[in-house]
Amino acid sequence: MRVLGVDPGLTRCGVGVVEGAAGRPLTMLGVGVVRTPAEVDTPLRLVAIERGIEEWLDEHRPELVAVERVFSQHNVRTVMGTAQASAVAMLCAARRGLPVALHTPSEVKAAVTGNGRADKAQVGAMVTRLLRLAAPPKPADAADALALAICHIWRAPAQNRLAEAQAAARRAPAPASVRKVRR
Amino acid sequence: MRVLGVDPGLTRCGVGVVEGAAGRPLTMLGVGVVRTPAEVDTPLRLVAIERGIEEWLDEHRPELVAVERVFSQHNVRTVMGTAQASAVAMLCAARRGLPVALHTPSEVKAAVTGNGRADKAQVGAMVTRLLRLAAPPKPADAADALALAICHIWRAPAQNRLAEAQAAARRAPAPASVRKVRR
Numbered sequence: 448m449r450v451l452g453v454d455p456g457l458t459r460c461g462v463g464v465v466e467g468a469a470g471r472p473l474t475m476l477g478v479g480v481v482r483t484p485a486e487v488d489t490p491l492r493l494v495a496i497e498r499g500i501e502e503w504l505d506e507h508r509p510e511l512v513a514v515e516r517v518f519s520q521h522n523v524r525t526v527m528g529t530a531q532a533s534a535v536a537m538l539c540a541a542r543r544g545l546p547v548a549l550h551t552p553s554e555v556k557a558a559v560t561g562n563g564r565a566d567k568a569q570v571g572a573m574v575t576r577l578l579r580l581a582a583p584p585k586p587a588d589a590a591d592a593l594a595l596a597i598c599h600i601w602r603a604p605a606q607n608r609l610a611e612a613q614a615a616a617r618r619a620p621a622p623a624s625v626r627k628v629r630r
Numbered sequence: 631m632r633v634l635g636v637d638p639g640l641t642r643c644g645v646g647v648v649e650g651a652a653g654r655p656l657t658m659l660g661v662g663v664v665r666t667p668a669e670v671d672t673p674l675r676l677v678a679i680e681r682g683i684e685e686w687l688d689e690h691r692p693e694l695v696a697v698e699r700v701f702s703q704h705n706v707r708t709v710m711g712t713a714q715a716s717a718v719a720m721l722c723a724a725r726r727g728l729p730v731a732l733h734t735p736s737e738v739k740a741a742v743t744g745n746g747r748a749d750k751a752q753v754g755a756m757v758t759r760l761l762r763l764a765a766p767p768k769p770a771d772a773a774d775a776l777a778l779a780i781c782h783i784w785r786a787p788a789q790n791r792l793a794e795a796q797a798a799a800r801r802a803p804a805p806a807s808v809r810k811v812r813r
Contacts, residue, residue, distance in 0.1 A: 490724035493717055497725075517710060527700060530710050531717035534676055538718060541673035542680075 448607045449476070451509035452596030453500070453536040454588045455517065457492050457528035458485055460499065460536070461588030464507040465578070465596035469604045473597060475578040476507055478589045489528075493535050500539045510614040511607065512540035513599035515591070516549040544617070546610045550598050555591070558598035570594050631790045632659070634692035635779030636683070636719040637771045638700070640675050640711035641668055643682065643719070644771030647690040648761070648779035652787045656780060658761040659690055661772045672711075676718050683722045693797040694790065695723035696782035698774070699732040727800070729793045733781050738774070741781035753777050 448468055454461035460481040467473035481499030483492035504512075514537060517530045540547045553563035559573045571583035571590040577597060584590045600607065631651055637644035643664040650656035664682030666675035687695075697720060700713045723730045736746035742756045754766035754773040760780060767773045783790065 488724075488730070490720035490730040493721045494724045497721060527713050530713035531720075534714035534717040535721060537673035537714075538676045538680060538721075541671075541677045547671070547673040 448511070448600055448611055449507065449509045450596040450599050451503060451507060451512045451540075452592040452594070452599070453512060453514045453533070454591040454595060455515060455529050455533035455536055456588060457483060457489070457496070457532050459586060459588045460496055460532050461586075461590070461592035462500070462503050463584070463589060463593035463596055464503070464509060465593060465600060467597075467600050468607070469601050472579075473577055473600065475580065475593060477503070478584045478593055479503075480586060480589050489531065493531060496532055496535045497539060500536055504539060504543060504545075509545065511546045511548060511599065511610045512536065513548045513550060513595045514540075515555070515595055516551045518551070544613075546606070546613070548599050548603060548606065550595060550602070554602065555594050555598040558601050559594045567591075631694070631783060631794055632690065632692045633779040633782050634686060634690060634695045634723075635775040635777070635782070636695060636697045636716070637774040637778060638698060638712050638716035638719055639771060640666060640672070640679070640715050642769060642771045643679055643715050644769075644773070644775035645683070645686050646767070646772060646776035646779055647686070647692060648776060648783060650780075650783050651790070652784050655762075656760055656783065658763065658776060660686070661767045661776055662686070663769060663772050672714065676714060679715055679718045680722060683719055687722060687726060687728075692728065694729045694731060694782065694793045695719065696731045696733060696778045697723075698738070698778055699734045701734070727796075729789070729796070731782050731786060731789065733778060733785070737785065738777050738781040741784050742777045750774075 449466045452463045463478040464476040465473050483495045514533050517533050537547050556565040557563040560569050567587045574590045574593045575583045632649045635646045646661040647659040666678045697716050700716050720730050739748040740746040743752050750770045757773045757776045758766045
């Protein structure tokens, strides 16, 4: 199962692709950050984020996109930008027919460190270990995107099997008898 | 100047097109609501909103899109959906090179009723009068979208002249001498 994790943000939108399955080793296929300058108007920043996410989807062809679930108890200004960037990520995925899974920050922290209140450094250290990287991915948004993808692979095996079956169906046409029934 | 007003929302996204200029009579060119069902997952709702807004842009070719500025002091659940829908509206506009203007609800109310705390009924009544409609547009989200467009036409004459000039430049190619200078 190949998952694109997205840690949404207007200034830095973390993206990371992880392949693996629950109980098996994980592989990092890519990690990065889509950045947009704070001095640019929001509509144009959203266009740049859309373009960035589309490039990651084109290059890595994930079967599912895991996005951080946004809450509004955070800082007011930040949360609006986060909600807008997450909307663009969800839109890009859904437009391609990809399933989208949302996970809260504490679900992600608990999944990769065992502690829902773990700090950034601890999450970075565990991501580095689980993916057998030489050093923690920088900035933290990139590490968080990988943590989201790992969290999804471990937490949602049933949903993942469904997404994998759907992805396989998209790749190979169904046998004629099945197609007939579907009409 | 032709403005598409968007009152963003996941369940009901109000849209209204108004043509006019400050100090001249206003004309309504269209009004409606892009609806998405609450039982559908957010990513698919955002895709449906994108499709709806694209249709309005295709049909009415506005020179500018005015979107309600979202604040997060509202209800937590609602504000997330509103922020996400507004992100889609801004994205659709900016992707086409259209300028986007944001106005707060109280700016809109003050522009059309003279009172920044006017209620829905009062806004609806003034929209009906200003656009010489037979009855107030329903639902309130549709009337609010028209009010946003009117607010923009009245409040931002300088920005509008710029948008009009840009739209004219997009329609007609510049004379050869000018084009040469631009290279």
